Amino acid sequence: xxxxxxxxxxxxxxxRHALGRRIVRPRVLxxxxxxxxxxxxxxxxxxxxxxxxVRRHGKHLFVxxxxxxxxxxxxxxxxxxxxxxxxSKQPRxxxxxxxxxxxxxxxxxxxxxxxxxxxxxxxxxxIIDHSLGRDPLDPAFTLKDFRALMSRRTGAIKAxxxxxxxxxxxxxxxxxxxxxxxxxxxxxxxAKLSGEEIAAIFRTMRAVARKPRLHVPREEGSPxxxxxxxxxxxxxxxRTTYYCANHQR
Numbered sequence: 001x002x003x004x005x006x007x008x009x010x011x012x013x014x015x016r017h018a019l020g021r022r023i024v025r026p027r028v029l030x031x032x033x034x035x036x037x038x039x040x041x042x043x044x045x046x047x048x049x050x051x052x053x054v055r056r057h058g059k060h061l062f063v064x065x066x067x068x069x070x071x072x073x074x075x076x077x078x079x080x081x082x083x084x085x086x087x088s089k090q091p092r093x094x095x096x097x098x099x100x101x102x103x104x105x106x107x108x109x110x111x112x113x114x115x116x117x118x119x120x121x122x123x124x125x126x127i128i129d130h131s132l133g134r135d136p137l138d139p140a141f142t143l144k145d146f147r148a149l150m151s152r153r154t155g156a157i158k159a160x161x162x163x164x165x166x167x168x169x170x171x172x173x174x175x176x177x178x179x180x181x182x183x184x185x186x187x188x189x190x191a192k193l194s195g196e197e198i199a200a201i202f203r204t205m206r207a208v209a210r211k212p213r214l215h216v217p218r219e220e221g222s223p224x225x226x227x228x229x230x231x232x233x234x235x236x237x238x239r240t241t242y243y244c245a246n247h248q249r
Contacts, residue, residue, distance in 0.1 A: 002075045004058060004136065004169030005212040010073070010081055011054040011061055014106070017083035018051045018063075021100040033095040033110060035118040045069055045119055046098070055123060057135050058168025062123040069119040072126065076114025082107045132168040136209045146202045150190050157193065158186035159237035161205070170205065172239045173214065178205045180216035180226075185248045186236040218242050 002010070026046040031039040049065040056062070063071040073079070082091045083106050090097065094107040096117050108117050120126050134141045134149070149167075153160055160166050161175045170178070179186050182200040184193070193201070215225055220233040220242070229246025 001077045001171055002059065002079070003171040003174050004056075004209050005174070007056055007059050007061060007075065007169070008137075008209075010075065011056045013081050013083070014051070014054050014061070014063060017081075017104070018098065018100070018106050019053065020050060021102055021104065022050045023047060023098050024101050025099040027097040027099065028095075029097065030095040030113070032113055033108070033115065033117050035116045037118040042096075042119060046071070057123065057127055058132055058164060059171075060126075060132070060168075062120075062126075069121055070123055072116070072118050072120045072123070073108065074116045076110065076112070076116070078111040079115030080109050082109060127168075131165045133164060133166045135168050136170065136206050143199055143202050147195075147198055150193070150198055154189065154191050156187045156236060157184060157190050157201070158241065160190055161201075162237050162239070167205070169209065172241070174205075174208050174212060175237075176216055176218075176242055177208050177212075177214050179248060180243060181208070183247050183249060186234075186241050186243055188249070216242050216244070 023046050026043050028034065028039040028042055034042055046065065049067065051063050052066055053064045054061060059074065061073040063073065083104065085104050091107050091109040093109045093111045095110050096108045098106045134145060153166065158175055158179060161170055161178065162172065178201060181204045182197065184197055184201065217231050220231060222231040224231055224244040224246060227244065227247045229244045231242055232245045234241050
């Protein structure tokens, strides 16, 4: 499933290929992708509108137009975007296509229909209603805020970081990477983390989200590139987890 860094890239993709372009025809090719939105309302609300800005919170994208409502995109496991000009290039699994006045197109495709493209009134209300936690890249999200979040919760640190109600946007890969870089075992209790470890997790979590470079090998028995230890595989927070048996304590 796309995590925060990938969804950030989708937002930039929309900014490059869709912002400022007038929608002459929104086409719903499979209304199952619309969630609670009706196809007729979707088309009526977006026809003639222009996308004006993109906002991301965690794994969710909100695409504003020159008036309400707002387009909400969630990519599930197989959602993707494709911009093209030649109509013959329309993706096979396109579920929604925006035809723009300049002759270009933007498709939201999803092979397995785990994603959603729907209309909402207010992203702030959506975030509250869905109990989404703080976004790691929010400039207003401080170490003090993160310490407060950790102080109110107990349990394994990996489970907490993967909970979208605590921190919105990180999933299995980037939580593993954050803990690998900070030398913290994924099953460590958050209550037993030192102040220095909490600060290191916060800084590393943000750095990984900005520039996702995965260093932890995702193969059991591989040598650790940091200390030469052995990479182990386990289940933590219900997910397959890779960690170094030597330096992650």
